Amino acid sequence: MEPWNTTLENSFFLTGIIQDSKYPGLVCVTITLLYLVAVICNGLLLLLIAMDKKLHVPMYFLLSQLSLMDLLYTNVISPKTFVDYLSGQSYISFSGCGFQIFLILIIGGSEDTLLAFMSYDRYVAIRHPLKYMVFMRPKICWSMVATSWLLASMNALVHTIYTMHFPFCKNREIRHLLCEIPFFLKLACADTTKYQFMVYTMGVAFLLIPLSAILASYTLVLTAVFHMPSKQGRQKALLTCSSHLTVVGLYYGNVLLIYVLPSAYHSPQQDNIFSVFYTIITPALNPLIYSLRNQDVLGALKKLLGKGPSVPKL
Structure with a gap:
């Protein structure tokens, strides 16, 4: 096929999960509801952490950054999916596709690294509690966030x-929910074999290095937890760690299936489902996973709603 001029007038057509579904209306409503849950829950968690001084500690600071990333992540995909369904035209311009690729890479890459730093935070809190505020002082926390964004950028x-x-080429149909490099390169009128291998290698490195750090941190953390003399202390530590590991499992599980598992082992339809998980479902679930069993967050929510214990005036 002949190459076509990549100007703003040229568009790609996204044939994602809605187009592949037998019930596109139901899928669209589900995505919209998940989007609203993600926006409300992540926005509320950001507000609680900003307003309640009890939550002004490193763990919740990093959690607020995760909520911010999830908020940005879901806004890249869901609104456009909803508008495309209503208009009946699921297209995206060449420049729009490039911008979407950039945003997905930067937000996803930042979240990869941040999750590793969050596991380090739990490691320090449990293995070195007396030095926690030294190892996790504000300057270090901001450096972690800046490093996450810088490397991903x-x-x-x-x-x-x-x-x-x-x-x-003239075939402009991207069989995916969004513009991502592995699916976008299938339309190229050039040999992309070497570059695809480089993308795969870099993707594996960017995913597996933070994941290895997370697993190493939690191996040390769990060893320390099971040696704690206090049963209550063990339960509290395991509760916090289990929330983070659940988030890690949800995010990495689906991303690894797309970027690490060879394409011969998963179909375009499965790729669309995996993408929905890490771009829409996971951002909606993350604040709920961290908040539902977290007494500090629930206490801050009660205060915000005026149901918390009254504070005597000085």
């Missing part, structure tokens, strides 16, 4: 620029 910029320089 450099990775996203390089991959987006290189991906968009390829010539693309």
Whole structure:
């Protein structure tokens, strides 16, 4: 096929989970509801952490950054999916596709690294509680967040620029929910084998290095937890750790299936479902997982709603 001129007038057609479904209306309503849950829950968690001084500690600071990333993540996908369904036209411009690739890479990459830093926070809190506020002082916490965004930004910029320089063919149908590099490159009118291998290698490194750090941290954490003399202390530590590990499992499980598992082992339909999980479902579940059994967050919510214990005036 002949390459076509990549101007703003040229568009790609996204044939995602809604188009593949027998009940597109039901799928669209479900995605919209999940989007509203993600926006409300993550927004509320950000508000609680900002307003309640009891939550002004490193763990909740990092959690607020995770909520911010989830909020950005779901806003990249869900509103456009909803508008496309209503308009009956699921297309995206060449520049829009490049911008979407960049945003997905930067937010997803930042979340990968941040989850590793959050596991380190739990490691320090449980293994070195007396030095916690030294190892996790504000300067260190901000450095962690800045490092997450910086590494992801450099990775996203390089991959987006290189991906968009390829010539693309007249077939403009992307069989996916959104513009992601592995699916976008299938339309290129050039040999992308070497670059796809580089994308795969970088993706594996970007995912597995933080995941290895998380597993190492929690191996040490769990060893320390089971040696705690206090049963109540063990339960509290396990509760916090289990919430984080659940979030890690939800996010990494679906991302690894797309970016690490060879494409021969999963179909485009399965890829669409996996993408819905880590771009829409996971951002909606994360604040609920962290909040429902967290007494500090629930206490802050009661105060916000005026149901908490009254504070005597000085």
